[in-house]
Amino acid sequence: MIRIIIHGCNGKMGKVVAKLAAESHDFKIVAGVDKNISPLDFPVYSDLKDVKEEADVVIDFSYHEAVPNLVKAALQKKLPVVIATTGLSEEELKVIEEASKEIPIFKSANMSLGVNILINLVKEAAKILQQDFDIEIIEKHHNMKKDAPSGTALMIADSINQVLNDKKEYVYGRHTKTEQRKPNELGIHAVRGGTIVGEHQVIFAGHDEVITISHSAQSREIFGYGALQAAKFIINQKPGLYTMEDLVKKG
Ligand SMILES: NC(=O)C1=CN([C@@H]2O[C@H](COP(=O)(O)OP(=O)(O)OC[C@H]3O[C@@H](n4cnc5c(N)ncnc54)[C@H](O)[C@@H]3O)[C@@H](O)[C@H]2O)C=CC1
């Protein structure tokens, strides 16, 4: 039984992870951490450093500002961490990178298998279509999402630049633009509304034809399930920074 602490336990995703863990024989939630310390079926603390319960891993679905403190406390406790929180600044990413030299950290802006398959398909398409096709990404999320564009959209864009040797310059929306699109642009657009769980479209727009590769999340459970699989994976790893690619490779 893998003992889990959920960081962001009173959030939308924290509650999904707790529900999925309760339905599984493989996981037990031993404590939660959140700035909102409303009681749950397990002890809730405001800071990981105060958690008394023994655990094997922390799963984080919180807010970018909370991540450095979480990681520092996990370092103290020598606890592996699964980081799903997005909107991380360069500085916050550096704290994670530094800590991963001492503890195993799994980080992904999208914990669903489907999005990670989409990324592989998009990389192949980008290699073939790079000459005469303009690439744009449209992401759509619920009206409570705080960060934009989504971490997934940025992860997709970075994957494209990985295969195109950083040729593309990201353009976030086109408001105030007064000139035509340049071939080296990669447009990234965010739509917010309703209860949209998470949709990502990658558009390859060519002369007289368009190819669209897309993913639509139908429930948050795909992210919760992926985070639990990542937790099962990360507890057996040496210190380092791991991604969904490592998990998919493991099979
Ligand atoms: N990697 C993935 O597959 C996914 C990532 N996410 C990301 O996870 C994060 C959380 O998403 P939701 O659960 O929808 O958000 P939410 O706003 O419902 O939950 C966030 C929780 O974190 C808590 N929190 C905020 N600041 C805190 C702090 N300083 N210390 C401790 N707790 C704090 C809030 O009180 C709240 O309970 C977002 O960054 C989102 O983009 C969401 C879904 C999938």
Ligand SMILES: O=C(O)C1=N[C@H](C(=O)O)C[C@H](O)C1
């Ligand atoms: O905030 C969300 O809900 C989601 N955020 C992640 C992101 O920023 O990519 C993942 C998923 O799309 C849901």
